[in-house]
Amino acid sequence: MNHRWWLDPCKPLDTLALEQAAARQQQLTKPAGSLGQLETVAVQLAGLQGRVKPTLEAVSIAIFAGDHGVVAEGVSAFPQEVTGQMLLNFVSGGAAISVLARQLGATLEVVDLGTVTPALDLPGVLHLRVGPGTANFALGPAMTVAQGEQALQAGRDSVLRAVAAGSQLFIGGEMGIGNTTAASALACALLDCPVAHLVGPGTGLDAAGVNRKAQVIERALALHAAQRHDPLQTLFNLGGFEIAALVGAYLACAQQGVAALVDGFICSVAALLAVRLNPECRSWLLFSHRGAEPGHRHVLETLGAEPLLDLGLRLGEGSGAALAVPLLRLACDLHGQMATFAEAAVADRPA
Template identity: 75%
Template sequence: MNPFWWRDACQAVDHAAIERARARQQQLTKPAGSLGQLETLTLTLAGLQGRERPSLEQVAISIFAGDHGVVAEGISAYPQAVTGQMLRNFVGGGAAISVLARQLGASLEVVDLGTIEPSLQLPGVRHLQLGTGTANFAQQPAMTDAQLQAALQAGRDSAQRAAEQGTQLFIGGEMGIGNTTAAAALASVLLACPARELSGPGTGLDSAGVQHKAAVIERALKLHGLQADDPLRALACVGGFEIAALVGAYLGCAQQGVAVLVDGFICSVAALVAVRLNPQCRPWLLFAHQGAEPGHQVLLEALQAEPLLALGLRLGEGSGAALAVPLLRLACALHGQMATFAEAAVADRPA
């Protein structure tokens, strides 16, 4: 197996399809540009799907879960047992993303990379057991090289399954108590930005808790001596199993030619890592929303991303991305089903 598969070329955008879609847009019964960002989105999707009239009927959602050793530093308002409990909730249909997947008619898979419950065996969950969570990155690297490669491959495998199912849009979600700390640490390295500017309340920390989280991150970054130009080492040292799997999924989707809708803060950090590892993946990443975590806006700006929604969300699970799917579907419907001036016998503006 090629350990450097993530360097492989990503699929090319079909610029001819974009031009065909643009020509159609110019004939629709509306003032030019009047649907704003929705018009840009449909052109983007046309290029990614190679179709003048893109559609988003087949949506696949993959939730990646893993525990974090850094929770031992007191950086979370919730106990680690919640990660495994939420796995039950995902497959039991009671989690937010489970409800949203049903409403969207989307497929939902749950991948357990490694929780503190190594004997956990739940029907409907892919248990990969890379470890009982990551190591405490405030004391040692979060992952071994073998664990990192396995987590990246797990995401790539999900992308492969999605492509084989004819997926038109992939959503990655995450679950892991402590993962906003890992994400903020990664972002701090890659953006050369102080941890205090990227650390937020996560699941509900107060201001003192947020300051403590930032201090733990700063101490860990000094310990590992990480550099922005080595994203893979940063991912191994302060990342998480589920974050690495998201990176692998995003890169795998771009290589397979499947569009990705990126969720919130943690998923955006994974997207940044993916882009740093292989910049060719960037056109395949769409961004669903700007969340409530203070570091998310900084990330979106670094990725030159225009999020579709701003609803103050901080749930994770891929829920913000799922909420944006109806908007994307409506954009495609408007583009594909609206009459042209000729079809509707409506006078166009003079040339």
């Protein structure tokens, strides 16, 4: 792929809509700033949507799934077959994100980028098969450049479908046994942070398991140290197909002009990678929640992100982002439907 599309310019915010929305907030029948982050995010959405009164009726959720070769190092509490089994659960409506998508009236797309389960052919799943999962990044690169670019493109394509369907908000989710290990390794490389500060239990490791995971990441960081300052190659060395797809999706959102609502730790690491590759995309990223994984806090701080929720979540699948959607919708409703002081004939504070 000659064209490095991920470096293309991002759509600029509509500064006029942003200014007018901020001015409107000052006129609503409440003390200025009294709705805190709900005010901030409504104004931000106005700038992203190019309208003084933004709405979030059409929401698209895409789950990207892939397996990880590093699971061979004993870094996960769950067997690898779970990734493929969860794909069926997503499209059958039984997963947490399936329930949330139904409740939100959101579209749900499930993209299989490559699992160890051979010959999966599930109705309702888009099977792209970039490879049978990634290679073990403790022994070599997780993926080839060609595979990495294919995964980036898969994320972009998902956003293009969402945009074509009129989506106003894109949520990316992930599924892949072992992917907190990949995300932790990426975060350590990008933040130049000690492994011990970032590594956590993932889906339920005990203390010995966390320690083993940390040792595997240390080995991998040493192995790939020479390319640590190249974010794209670091993604290909240490990431997963689903993480690369999320990176591509966030960049495409910014280029296409649709807001992206970022989920938990793994998605936030993908967001950090997207920002490192193309810093302009940061304006298009909203952050839904602060998860339980220790590294998540560090990544959010680096991104200057102030998430909406802090519920101790650690599920993934885009579930935390989906939970924040009603809050965003209410923020838009408050911003758009509250009366101004003049409309309500309420005395404003003295100038």
